[in-house]
Amino acid sequence: xAAGTVSFAARVAGVPVRGTGLSVELYDPPLTELLxxxxxxKKISGASIPQYIEIYRAxxxxxxxxxxxxxxxxxxxxxxxxxxxxxxxxxxxxxxxxETQNLLTQTGILGASWANHECATKQLFGHTxxxxxxxxxxxRSAEAVAANANEVQATLGPLLLLLxxxxxxxxxxxxxxxxxxxxxxxxxxxxxFCLDIGHAFTFFQLERARTGISEDRFLSEWLETFxxxxxxxMHVAGSRVERPLDPRMASAAGTRYVDYHPxxxxxxxxxxLSAHLAHPKLQHLRGVAFEVxxxxxxxxxxxxxxxxxxxxxxxxxxxxxxxAGRADLAPRPAGGGDPGDPLLREEYRRYVAVLSGAEPPSExxxxxxxxxxxxxxxxxxxxxxxGGEMSALFPQTSRLLEEAGIGAADFDDYFERxxxxxxxxxxxxxxxxxxxxxYVKERTASGRELSGEAFGIASTEAQLLLSSA
Numbered sequence: 001x002a003a004g005t006v007s008f009a010a011r012v013a014g015v016p017v018r019g020t021g022l023s024v025e026l027y028d029p030p031l032t033e034l035l036x037x038x039x040x041x042k043k044i045s046g047a048s049i050p051q052y053i054e055i056y057r058a059x060x061x062x063x064x065x066x067x068x069x070x071x072x073x074x075x076x077x078x079x080x081x082x083x084x085x086x087x088x089x090x091x092x093x094x095x096x097x098x099e100t101q102n103l104l105t106q107t108g109i110l111g112a113s114w115a116n117h118e119c120a121t122k123q124l125f126g127h128t129x130x131x132x133x134x135x136x137x138x139x140r141s142a143e144a145v146a147a148n149a150n151e152v153q154a155t156l157g158p159l160l161l162l163l164x165x166x167x168x169x170x171x172x173x174x175x176x177x178x179x180x181x182x183x184x185x186x187x188x189x190x191x192x193f194c195l196d197i198g199h200a201f202t203f204f205q206l207e208r209a210r211t212g213i214s215e216d217r218f219l220s221e222w223l224e225t226f227x228x229x230x231x232x233x234m235h236v237a238g239s240r241v242e243r244p245l246d247p248r249m250a251s252a253a254g255t256r257y258v259d260y261h262p263x264x265x266x267x268x269x270x271x272x273l274s275a276h277l278a279h280p281k282l283q284h285l286r287g288v289a290f291e292v293x294x295x296x297x298x299x300x301x302x303x304x305x306x307x308x309x310x311x312x313x314x315x316x317x318x319x320x321x322x323x324a325g326r327a328d329l330a331p332r333p334a335g336g337g338d339p340g341d342p343l344l345r346e347e348y349r350r351y352v353a354v355l356s357g358a359e360p361p362s363e364x365x366x367x368x369x370x371x372x373x374x375x376x377x378x379x380x381x382x383x384x385x386x387g388g389e390m391s392a393l394f395p396q397t398s399r400l401l402e403e404a405g406i407g408a409a410d411f412d413d414y415f416e417r418x419x420x421x422x423x424x425x426x427x428x429x430x431x432x433x434x435x436x437x438x439y440v441k442e443r444t445a446s447g448r449e450l451s452g453e454a455f456g457i458a459s460t461e462a463q464l465l466l467s468s469a
Contacts, residue, residue: 005150005154005190006190006329008191008192011192012160012232012284012286013324013325014113014158014323014325014329015114015160015232015286015323016075016322017286017319018052018075018077018113018320019052019287019288019318019319019320020048020050020287020288020289020290020311020312020318021050021290022034022052022053022054022289022291022292022300022304023054023056023079023235023289024053024055024291024292025055025056026055026062026066027062029292029296031055031070032069032070032071034300035050035053035070035071035074036070037297041301047301047304047305048304048305048308051075051319052075052287052320053071053075053076054077054079054116054233054287054289055079055110056293057079057080057082057102057103058106060105063106063109063110064109067110067111075111075320076111076112077110077113077115077116078103078110078112078114078115078116079115079116079117080115080116081117081122081426082095082099082102082122082425082426083099083100083103083117084121084122084123084124085119085145085149085163086119086121086124086141086145086148087121087123087124087125087148087340087348088144088340088345088348089340090148091152095425096152098425099426100152100156103115103156104155104156107159112159113159113160113286113323114159114160114161114192114232115159115160115161115162116162116164116194117161117162117163118132118163118166118167119135119145119165119182120133120134120166121133121135122426122428123426124348125345125349127352127356128415128431129378130379130380130415131378132166133378134167134168135174136174136347136348137174137175137176137177137180137181138176138347140341140343140347141344141347142184142185142188143341144340144344145163145185146184146187146188146189147188149161149163149185149189149191150188150189153190160191160192161192162191162193162232163182163191163193163194164193164194164196164199165182165193165194165195165196165199165200165203167198167199168199168203168205168206169202169258169373169374169377170206170371170373171206171371171373171374173351173365177203177207177225178200178203179225180225182226182230183225183226183227186227186230191230192230192231192232192284193227193230194231194235195233195234196234196235196236196237196291197234197236197269197272198235198237198239198266198269199235199259201257201266201272204222205249205256205257208251209246209248209249209370210366215268219275223279228276228279229281229283230284231276231284231285232284232287233285233286233287233288234273234277234285234289235290235291236269236270236273236307237261237269237290237291237292238261238263238264238265238303239257239258239259239260239263239265240257240258240260240263241256241257242255242256242257242258246369261291261292261295262293262295264299265290265303265306265307270306270307270310273288273307273310273311274313274314277314277315278314285315285318288307288311288318292304354371355371355375379412390436393432393433393436394436394458396461397436397440397457400453400457401454404449406443406449411436411439414442415435415439430466433462433465433466434462436458437459437462440454440455441455441458
């Protein structure tokens with residue numbers, strides 16, 4: 001541990017036990033309505049209610065309104081977004097400084113003890129993706145994440161930073177497993193971890209496709225390798241069932257799970273949750289959260305009872321409790337920028353090129369079809385996150401594009417390669433809007449595809465969208 005670095009043990013001692021709760025967005029379903037539904041269910045049937053709420057990064061004024069209203073008595077933690085600690089050379093950028101300040105502001109409003117951030121990114125070297133992209137699974141990459149996470153942690157004072165295990169769809173890149181990757185980060189950092197059970201299961205499915213490993217053997221090896229002593233929070237969430245065309249991707253039943261929170265919580269995830277809860281090295285657990293964005297309140301309430309029962313069966317005494325101590329940890333200014341390991345930067349450059357379709361995968365990358373499936377999953381995430389079809393967001397401009405014979409998929413291709421990039425806090429919707437205007441401008445530059453009026457109309461529609469966002 002570097003001189004002046006505060007140990008994980010000292011930091012986690014200042015974090016209270018939160019118990020069993022929910023990880024939610026503020027808007028879908030509306031959080032105030034969801035909590036009211038829980039209160040009604042408790043009165044009618046004696047249903048258990050969440051002991052804490054972990055809220056995903058939202059509008060600052062919306063968080064203030066929640067905490068001064070219905071959420072004033074609810075214990076809250078924070079799910080961050082926009083801090084790309086995976087990216088080499090990220091520290092010292094204006095975006096990092098702006099996002100860190102935004103995190104401190106929002107956790108202060110919530111009174112949070114931790115800030116959880118997925119160990120993944122939506123931007124790499126100026127390229128914007130529509131969903132979290134997992135890191136390269138190499139020791140060199142883990143070293144960079146650990147260094148970045150330590151620096152970010154130092155700027156947060158007593159607030160504990162958690163790195164969450166990332167999700168996978170059909171492909172991962174790198175030379176080591178996910179459990180070993182987090183073990184490397186643990187050895188080089190003083191941050192905590194959030195183990196997302198469903199995300200770990202998606203990685204198991206990739207290993208099963210690659211090697212044929214059984215679920216029991218994978219879980220046994222995972223529990224031996226993953227740094228369980230660093231787990232502060234665990235997530236469980238829904239996944240939808242699909243029948244992959246590639247039989248290597250499927251279980252013996254011919255199916256596999258795809259991370260999708262509105263869907264039911266699979267029984268396998270609860271079994272994995274039980275296995276971790278029973279592990280003797282799980283010494284610093286502070287919360288177990290059921291992630292529920294996009295799910296109907298009645299389903300959330302019903303499934304939460306099962307999650308709570310699972311936790312209580314394995315850990316009967318796991319209830320909210322105050323922190324054992326609170327170290328006086330003042331935040332310090334962020335360190336200066338570091339361009340990062342040149343070799344790692346080149347590895348990530350190629351990774352981005354393969355994921356975006358700019359370069360074909362090599363034989364060492366694995367089956368090209370798996371890479372294509374991963375790319376499609378990222379694009380699907382982009383289509384979901386952008387807030388609607390472009391024809392609904394830009395109706396007048398879209399009509400001009402349609403009249404010129406330019407399809408909607410053309411912009412999707414453009415966005416994958418040329419998405420706008422800003423130094424301020426990450427705002428995906430704003431990036432989509434600005435990228436669409438740039439796309440239209442490019443189309444009107446020659447005067448052959450679109451008339452000049454299209455750019456003016458797109459600019460006007462963009463101003464209306466951004467002013468109302």
